[in-house]
Amino acid sequence: MTHSQNIFPTKEAAIDTTALRVAIADVEAAAMRLAGVANQTPVLTSRTVNQRTNSQVFFKCENFQRTGSFKFRGAYNALAQVSKEQRQRGILTFSSGNHSQAIALSGKLNGIHTTIVMPDDAPAVKQEATRSYGAEVILYNRLETTREAMAQSLVIERQMTLIPPFDHPHVVAGQGTAAKELIEEVGSLDLLLVPCGGGGLLSGSAIAARSLSPKCRVIGVEPERAMDATCSFHTKTLHTVHNPDTIADGARTPNxxxxxxxxxxxxxxxxxxxxxxAILNAMFFLWERLKIVVEPTGALAAAALLENVVTAPNARIGVIISGGNVDLQKFRQLFS
Incomplete structure (x- = not known):
């Protein structure tokens, strides 16, 4: 059995695929809100990578972003736009990873109470990091309910505003600022490789690239064990993956x-x-050669290039490293 056999067409109302709710103007506005707040993360290069790929490669390192991933961009952009009434009632989200910390810190910076719904088996270090930013953490049992159901009940009970991890126009616009920064710093690109989980970073990056570097091809990268987006893209029908077994935890989104x-x-x-x-090899390569710690999801785009899944000789290639929040104990286990 292949892992792709766990991926099925989504049984829900058809999505209007012509409804484009984010444009380059939204990304530009997000960049203005984030100026002086988000880190303008470094762009690294490697002669070894250039020689290996016969191209010029630029790594946009969002592992150096606040809270350790690109998620801070979208979270802050979303919270910066909530109404006075929404601020008073508070913001709610569900996440076991980077989005939870991004919302918590963004809430702290904006003076907004945040509540995070997390599974009770989420790493203790992530629970504590989220609480350290002042957020209220509510745990749930994965076997008894879903995070969406728990969050929806809290929205009704507390009248809070839900900011989901990726499917929100302000979140998408904020994520697009990483690619905007990259292209403005290094110039036009021929190819941009972007990790994909729920598609927020990928779609935001593609919007920015289309405007700032029109000839640039944008390719999304996800794990073979969670390739719902790849199936969805090629069939033009939304597919869902159920509990994918991949080390790239940020790409375990169902669809x-x-x-x-x-x-x-x-x-x-x-x-x-x-x-x-390929993901593990890319993580190790980035650690050994670029001297940076990258989480599995953060290494997806680099893996596609380094393993020749995508080739583009004599090209200028942008690679987004989406985050670096890997537990050091887990990191050691991965390479033991």
Missing amino acids: LGNITFPLVLHYVDDMVAVSET
Whole structure:
């Protein structure tokens, strides 16, 4: 049995794939809100990578972003736009990873109470990091309920505003600022490789690239064990993956969203998937050669390039490293 056999067409109302709810003007506005707040993360290069790929490669390192991932961009952009009434009632989200910390810190910076719904088996270090930013953490049992159901009950009970991890126009616009920064710093690109989970970073990046570097091809990368977006892209029908067994925890999202799916279809040129071994090899390479710690999901785009899943000789290639929040104990286990 292949892992792709766990992926099925989504049984829900058809999505209007022509409904594009984010444009370059939204990304530009997000960049203004984030100026002086988000880190303008470094762009690294490697002669070894250039020689290995016969191209010029630029790594946009969002592992150096606040809270350790690109998620801070979208979270802050979303919270900066909530109404006075929404601020008073508070913001709610569900996440076991980077989005939870991003919302918590963004809430702290904006003076907004935040509540995070997390599974009770989420790493203690992530629970504590989220609480350290002042957020209220509510735990749930994965076997008894879903995070969406728990969050929805809290929205009704507390009248809070839900900011989901990726399927929100302000979140997508904020994520697009990473690619905007990259292209403005290094110039036009021929190819941009972007990790894909729920599609927020991918769609935002593609919007920015289409405007700032029109000839640039944008390719999304996800794990072979969670290639719902790849199936969705190539069939033009939304697919869902159930509990994918991949080390790339940020890409374990069941499917693209109502907002991100149409954007991916419209702006993205291709989708590819990489193996678990390729992800580990990329993490190790980035650690050994670029001297940076990158989480599995953060290494997806680099894996596609380094393992020749995508080739583009004599090209200028942008690679987004989406985050670096890997537990050091887990990091050691991965390479033991």
